[in-house]
Amino acid sequence: MSTEKMTIHLKVWRQKGPNEPGKLVDYTVNDANEHMSFLELLDWLNEALMKKGEEPIEFDHDCREGICGSCNMMINGMAHGPQRGTAACQLHMRQFKDGDTVVVEPWRATAFPLIKDLVVDRAAFDNIMAAGGYVSVNTGGYVDANAIPIPKDEAETAFDYAACIGCGACVAACPNSSASLFTAAKISQYAHLPQGHAERKKRVVAMVDQMEKEGFGDCSNHGECEAVCPKEISITAIAEMRREYIKAVL
Amino acid sequence: MEIIENSPKLVSKIPDGPLTEKWSKHKNSIKLLSPANKKKHTVLVVGTGLAGASAAASLAEMGYNVKAFCIQDSARRAHSIAAQGGINAAKNYPNDGDNVWRLFYDTIKGGDYRAREANVYRLAEVSNSIIDQCVAQGVPFAREYGGTLANRSFGGAQVSRTFYARGQTGQQLLLGAYSALMRQVHLGKVEMLPRREMLDLVKVDGKARGIIVRNLVTGDMERYAGDAVLLCTGGYGNVYYLSTNAKNSNVTAAWRCYKRGAFFGNPNYTQIHPTCIPVSGIYQSKLTLMSESLRNDGRVWVPKTKELAEQVRSGKLHPNDIKEDDRDYFLERKYPSFGNLVPRDVASRNAKYVCDEGRGVGSGLAVYLDFRDAIKEQGADTISAKYGNLFEMYEKIQGEDPYKVPMMIFPAVHYTMGGLWVDYNLMTTVPGLYALGEANFSDHGANRLGASALMQGLADGYFVVPYTLGDYLATDKPEKVDTSHPEFDKIEKEATERIDKLLAIKGKKTVLDFHRELGNLMWDYVGMSRNKEGLETAIEKISALREEFWKDVNIPGDANYYNKYLEYALRIADFLELGELMARDALVREESCGGHFREEYQVDGEAKRNDADFAFVSAWEYLNGEGERLHKEELKFENVELTQRSYK
Ligand SMILES: Cc1cc2nc3c(=O)[nH]c(=O)nc-3n(C[C@H](O)[C@H](O)[C@H](O)COP(=O)(O)OP(=O)(O)OC[C@H]3O[C@@H](n4cnc5c(N)ncnc54)[C@H](O)[C@@H]3O)c2cc1C
Numbered sequence: 001m002s003t004e005k006m007t008i009h010l011k012v013w014r015q016k017g018p019n020e021p022g023k024l025v026d027y028t029v030n031d032a033n034e035h036m037s038f039l040e041l042l043d044w045l046n047e048a049l050m051k052k053g054e055e056p057i058e059f060d061h062d063c064r065e066g067i068c069g070s071c072n073m074m075i076n077g078m079a080h081g082p083q084r085g086t087a088a089c090q091l092h093m094r095q096f097k098d099g100d101t102v103v104v105e106p107w108r109a110t111a112f113p114l115i116k117d118l119v120v121d122r123a124a125f126d127n128i129m130a131a132g133g134y135v136s137v138n139t140g141g142y143v144d145a146n147a148i149p150i151p152k153d154e155a156e157t158a159f160d161y162a163a164c165i166g167c168g169a170c171v172a173a174c175p176n177s178s179a180s181l182f183t184a185a186k187i188s189q190y191a192h193l194p195q196g197h198a199e200r201k202k203r204v205v206a207m208v209d210q211m212e213k214e215g216f217g218d219c220s221n222h223g224e225c226e227a228v229c230p231k232e233i234s235i236t237a238i239a240e241m242r243r244e245y246i247k248a249v250l
Numbered sequence: 251m252e253i254i255e256n257s258p259k260l261v262s263k264i265p266d267g268p269l270t271e272k273w274s275k276h277k278n279s280i281k282l283l284s285p286a287n288k289k290k291h292t293v294l295v296v297g298t299g300l301a302g303a304s305a306a307a308s309l310a311e312m313g314y315n316v317k318a319f320c321i322q323d324s325a326r327r328a329h330s331i332a333a334q335g336g337i338n339a340a341k342n343y344p345n346d347g348d349n350v351w352r353l354f355y356d357t358i359k360g361g362d363y364r365a366r367e368a369n370v371y372r373l374a375e376v377s378n379s380i381i382d383q384c385v386a387q388g389v390p391f392a393r394e395y396g397g398t399l400a401n402r403s404f405g406g407a408q409v410s411r412t413f414y415a416r417g418q419t420g421q422q423l424l425l426g427a428y429s430a431l432m433r434q435v436h437l438g439k440v441e442m443l444p445r446r447e448m449l450d451l452v453k454v455d456g457k458a459r460g461i462i463v464r465n466l467v468t469g470d471m472e473r474y475a476g477d478a479v480l481l482c483t484g485g486y487g488n489v490y491y492l493s494t495n496a497k498n499s500n501v502t503a504a505w506r507c508y509k510r511g512a513f514f515g516n517p518n519y520t521q522i523h524p525t526c527i528p529v530s531g532i533y534q535s536k537l538t539l540m541s542e543s544l545r546n547d548g549r550v551w552v553p554k555t556k557e558l559a560e561q562v563r564s565g566k567l568h569p570n571d572i573k574e575d576d577r578d579y580f581l582e583r584k585y586p587s588f589g590n591l592v593p594r595d596v597a598s599r600n601a602k603y604v605c606d607e608g609r610g611v612g613s614g615l616a617v618y619l620d621f622r623d624a625i626k627e628q629g630a631d632t633i634s635a636k637y638g639n640l641f642e643m644y645e646k647i648q649g650e651d652p653y654k655v656p657m658m659i660f661p662a663v664h665y666t667m668g669g670l671w672v673d674y675n676l677m678t679t680v681p682g683l684y685a686l687g688e689a690n691f692s693d694h695g696a697n698r699l700g701a702s703a704l705m706q707g708l709a710d711g712y713f714v715v716p717y718t719l720g721d722y723l724a725t726d727k728p729e730k731v732d733t734s735h736p737e738f739d740k741i742e743k744e745a746t747e748r749i750d751k752l753l754a755i756k757g758k759k760t761v762l763d764f765h766r767e768l769g770n771l772m773w774d775y776v777g778m779s780r781n782k783e784g785l786e787t788a789i790e791k792i793s794a795l796r797e798e799f800w801k802d803v804n805i806p807g808d809a810n811y812y813n814k815y816l817e818y819a820l821r822i823a824d825f826l827e828l829g830e831l832m833a834r835d836a837l838v839r840e841e842s843c844g845g846h847f848r849e850e851y852q853v854d855g856e857a858k859r860n861d862a863d864f865a866f867v868s869a870w871e872y873l874n875g876e877g878e879r880l881h882k883e884e885l886k887f888e889n890v891e892l893t894q895r896s897y898k
């Protein structure tokens with residue numbers, strides 16, 4: 001494996017707290033290499049900062065496999081950076097060139113208030129889920145799993161929507177800060193499964209209303225959300241959500 | 251060190267009667283709480299992975315008031331989300347002869363006969379309900395063309411009993427449990443408290459009555475009181491620094507409870523997973539698992555000779571150009587009846603052996619997992635449908651296309667079978683304190699079979715604790731306690747002082763420096779194979795490292811705001827204590843079983859168990875600053891015959 005060193009210049013958003021001023025700060029990492037992940041580059045930089053007595057850059061992360069949805073950052077103006085279908089934690093430095101300058105900023109949306117540096121509060125997503133993102137079945141209240149056959153392609157479509165990791169990239173990329181793709185993905189998942197049908201109408205109305213209450217904007221079909229989604233969830237979810245909504249309120 | 255044989259403190263509460271009837275008899279005989287009484291009780295659920303989310307949702311549905319806590323900003327992000335391959339159940343949908351007994355048998359055998367028969371049988375018994383429950387919630391499992399559920403095979407089994415949702419089974423199961431949890435949040439029965447880290451347990455009159463947590467956003471200490479505490483805080487594989495666990499996975503909650511009187515069961519039992527992406531450099535922050543399901547179609551091999559391996563490593567020879575005769579499919583060769591699907595410990599150890607022989611590829615610490623033949627037989631599309639997202643993940647990390655070049659894999663720390671000791675009701679040795687999921691020691695013995703952790707987490711949360719907790723509350727009738735009780739003052743003060751002490755050190759080394767060093771010690775001496783001398787070295791070195799940590803660690807910033815490196819330091823402080831206990835536990839166990847391989851105890855490279863002397867659970871009791879005491883729970887096998895595991 002090649003271990004050639006790369007120099008990467010970073011401009012990182014630093015902000016101590018929600019009510020403090022923030023700014024982009026310049027850093028240079030001289031000993032990066034192409035096999036590092038982007039978060040490992042930040043770890044590496046943080047180690048150097050702490051050894052100099054400076055405060056490290058805060059960012060959320062956990063699984064580092066693109067599945068928990070914790071990591072969230074704008075990299076060169078793109079949610080999760082330049083590689084399609086890839087969360088920031090899976091982005092590797094081989095996507096960049098020696099000498100590149102990379103700008104790193106937090107998600108920016110009214111509904112995602114900033115906590116510190118790159119860390120934001122995404123509780124609004126949980127609130128949308130609590131409003132109706134479930135099938136109301138108690139533990140034990142079920143029939144045999146094979147009692148209701150589900151056509152394979154329907155199950156696959158439901159899965160495609162269910163793959164959402166709730167990271168919020170769709171919101172960060174949207175000029176209106178809309179949470180439509182996130183909300184629609186859940187609604188569409190259940191719309192494709194017989195288990196979801198009983199509460200279909202109630203669910204779509206409750207979730208869409210909650211989305212508005214949380215301060216997310218409207219969808220005006222820019223399609224940026226689909227382009228940045230690390231799970232490549234299709235924007236057809238939003239069309240499905242609209243159909244579901246109309247059917248529910250008519 | 252004091253050792254207590256057949257310890258009277260370890261009352262397993264295994265019900266009498268035939269194995270197959272124990273659980274139903276137990277359920278029929280335990281006390282129930284009326285709905286009106288459930289409403290009067292508050293349950294604190296720490297952790298919202300599969301175990302915690304399923305327990306919190308189920309208990310709230312039954313009427314309890316639940317407060318649930320997690321480290322991440324949302325319950326949905328717990329480490330369970332990353333599970334890939336699948337979940338076992340004895341449905342026998344493929345009609346290949348599976349049943350509850352066989353699932354029980356495979357699991358107890360897979361665990362190398364170091365788990366309780368009764369617990370494992372119950373697990374197999376409730377497995378089918380889990381699948382029903384998840385389907386009812388709208389979990390999009392993989393299906394056949396006829397619309398029925400699909401199954402695949404996993405290691406250690408000769409039937410196809412694993413249910414899956416592409417390579418994202420954990421995600422879909424957790425989102426199912428999370429959605430049930432959020433429904434209860436909406437109904438006001440669960441108060442969800444994310445970005446909170448439990449730092450200690452509060453006991454009143456010897457019973458678990460509350461917790462001290464740090465609010466990770468404000469840095470404030472918070473107190474919560476309840477009638478029972480459910481620890482669902484996951485495993486501690488990160489003591490090895492590099493593991494497949496999520497970065498926030500840690501032992502702190504369990505360790506703090508250990509120091510408050512909960513015994514720690516089998517701490518040394520660690521699972522090293524054979525199929526992970528190899529380490530690429532010092533900056534590496536975690537290891538990525540390639541699901542075991544890949545071993546259904548991928549073939550594991552290395553070059554037959556050291557010379558060929560050397561040519562591959564130096565880039566002179568491409569693996570695809572190595573002739574069939576020059577490849578050693580070592581698992582298929584040594585274990586013809588299970589082949590590539592031998593249990594994890596066996597597969598890992600054999601990968602280590604071939605690399606020790608100088609036949610490793612990549613950096614020398616890797617073997618191939620090759621899909622060439624599967625693609626030839628089934629077509630690239632079929633393989634992509636089965637494993638597409640795993641192949642993509644591999645390519646993102648390694649920069650190589652596994653459809654064209656064989657994957658490179660190497661074993662990595664993955665799961666900890668050890669955990670807090672619990673009785674049949676999942677209660678620890680502290681009354682009112684329960685441990686569920688990976689945080690307990692209960693069902694996997696010395697080695698866990700693939701696809702059974704998801705099963706266990708959900709069994710504990712959906713189907714076990716909802717019954718057993720009621721029995722405790724109905725029998726014990728805990729008095730009301732609130733957070734103004736002086737015990738809360740005392741424990742909170744201790745937690746605060748610990749943080750202040752750490753921050754005041756202002757040394758020269760970062761937390762990561764210490765974590766890495768600890769990880770190296772653990773991997774070298776308490777890893778895939780262990781021996782007496784090495785374990786003694788580990789004990790000495792870990793203790794020295796711990797001392798150095800408390801003198802020379804440098805934690806940036808302050809405690810009164812979001813400070814991830816402070817959180818990290820608190821966790822490493824506990825790992826530095828746990829590591830030593832793991833080594834002590836491994837030292838006492840003078841046999842090889844499952845994931846615990848003692849070099850002194852082997853026959854032809856295979857583990858040599860010693861049932862006459864070691865068919866027991868080690869449960870460690872913390873003795874306030876004066877070391878620890880070992881209690882033994884004897885394991886009785888009345889239904890299975892103990893055989894030396896053979897996968898040949
Ligand atoms: C990559 C990977 C793949 C896997 N694949 C499979 C598979 O295919 N099949 C299978 O059966 N098993 C699999 N496993 C194992 C399985 O995923 C885990 O054992 C299981 O999910 C653990 O669930 P849990 O609920 O016990 O804990 P976790 O999911 O780890 O949840 C722990 C929870 O506790 C919280 N927590 C921890 N400490 C504290 C604290 N101090 N205060 C407050 N909250 C705290 C966390 O925030 C989190 O919510 C896999 C594991 C890994 C690493």
Ligand code: FES
Pocket residue numbers: 060061062063064065066067068069070071087088089090165
């Ligand atoms: S850290 Fe989990 S998705 Fe990036």
